[in-house]
Amino acid sequence: MPTVKVNGIEVEVAPGTNMIEAARQAGVDIPHYCYHPHLPVAGNCRMCLVDVEAGGRGPDIACNMQARDGLAIRTDTDNVKRMRRSVMEFLLVNHPLDCPICDQAGECRLQDYYMEHGQHHSRLADEKITRTKRQDIGDLIILDADRCIACSRCVRFSDEVTKTGELRLFNRTDHTEIGVFPGTRLSHHYQGCLADICPVGALTNKDFRFQKRSWYLRAEPSVCDRCATGCNIDVDHDHGEVFRYRPRRNDAVNKSWMCDFGRLSYKRLAAEDRILTARGPEGAEGVDAVLAGLAAAVDAAARDHGDGSVGLVLGTRATNEANWAMLRALRAAVPGARVFLVEGNDPDAFDYTDDLLVHADKNPNTAGVRLIAEADGAVGDAEALRAALADGGLRLLLVLADDVLARLGEVRRPEALAFFGTWANATSEAARWVLPLAAAQEVEGSFTNFQGRVQRLQPAIPAAGDSRPGQVLAAGLARALGEDALPAGAAGVFHDLAANVPAFFGLSLAGLGAEGALVHREPPTEQVAPPDTRPAP
16 A cells, blocks of 8 residues: 655555545545546646655646655645646636526536636636537537536546547637537437536536526435436435435445436426325325224234235335335234235336446345345245235235336236325225325435445435325334334334344444445346246237
């Protein structure tokens, strides 16, 4: 492990670490535009110039300088300050005065670095060079070429990450500008990442453009629930409304990227098909009243037809806590109840998979529910549920989150069905009792992605309507069934889960941290598509 000095501070870093990252570990921020931790080094903006005290030549760019024993740099000398000031003046020579109307305002590095390292009067006596504004180059992206500082991040992203290569730098010297090849448009499903990595306002997101100033937004860390990858995200919200999702860096999961399907899924939180109120037979309304009616039906079915007449389908779209709490509540009240796990994708899941981030399994918690099912030891699969429904012995079925009826296809339905879910579907339409389940960005809890990494969810906004977290609904059902020992808080349920499911031993919700924690088993080395449980046509 090489030891380097940054402004006299010694720090030990991993071999191959560049000096921007080494300085960050020493608590020193080196300004930069073209450098990005998950893109190849270009070294063309020159904003990261530093003075080398020992182990190298004079002024040098930190992004292309690898840490090695004896290397010492200074970022606070008069020479460094003069170089940064000159770079800022050069970059702003032809930059338009768009700050009042630019969507990047408030999170623009040109603004930030000008205040920190510029503060100069322009010496330009000629007219600024103008370039094409408001170019529609993709489904999600608008290009304002006159704002571009030619950092080439977007070019390298298109070449190295999506490998589609649509973007290029055209022309030379002060006429250089970013653009796409004539007659082409951005066609990949990671267009939003281009707006994320653009350090200025050249590439902006159509969906977020002119919707909200960034300084009004608060960011809450969470996890995308659109597939089994579980990309780490920041949920940007204001006064209970979510305005966008942005990828949050996690080198073990999604690096700094996320797909556009996940990025735009924030709209589902306010979708028309959102289940916001509870309903039961004979006009029963209100969560507590519907839970009481459901509990009475569970008692009656078990008393009249035996415990095996009551069933529960665990939900691969629900949190670990919701699944564990629901399982514990039913097992405590009806010990012989039958439990099932129906894997597969709901019919409304988006039909796209790739080798970058988008997993074939469009459910965020299949791996976690599998571990819970293994620990229980008596959980049937889709065929077991289909057989149980066919023989008519299953009188009352509780379904958590998944559109089970659509996954199974043509199947005999139980006499009574209860659905705990967030959005309306075929299963909720057929249900006698419907309980609104809070969305992932409204709850505290966890998902386990396909790698076996348990990742924490934190609520960004209040739960919509009457919806509640799954563990709260499970605790309410347990109380209605005469069982009061079940905790309703996510941390308490996770503690109970970790004490009873071997793969979670030693984990705690708070201890998951920002990057999550692997369960105690070998993660898969490649994507495994979920089985198609629907019968052949």
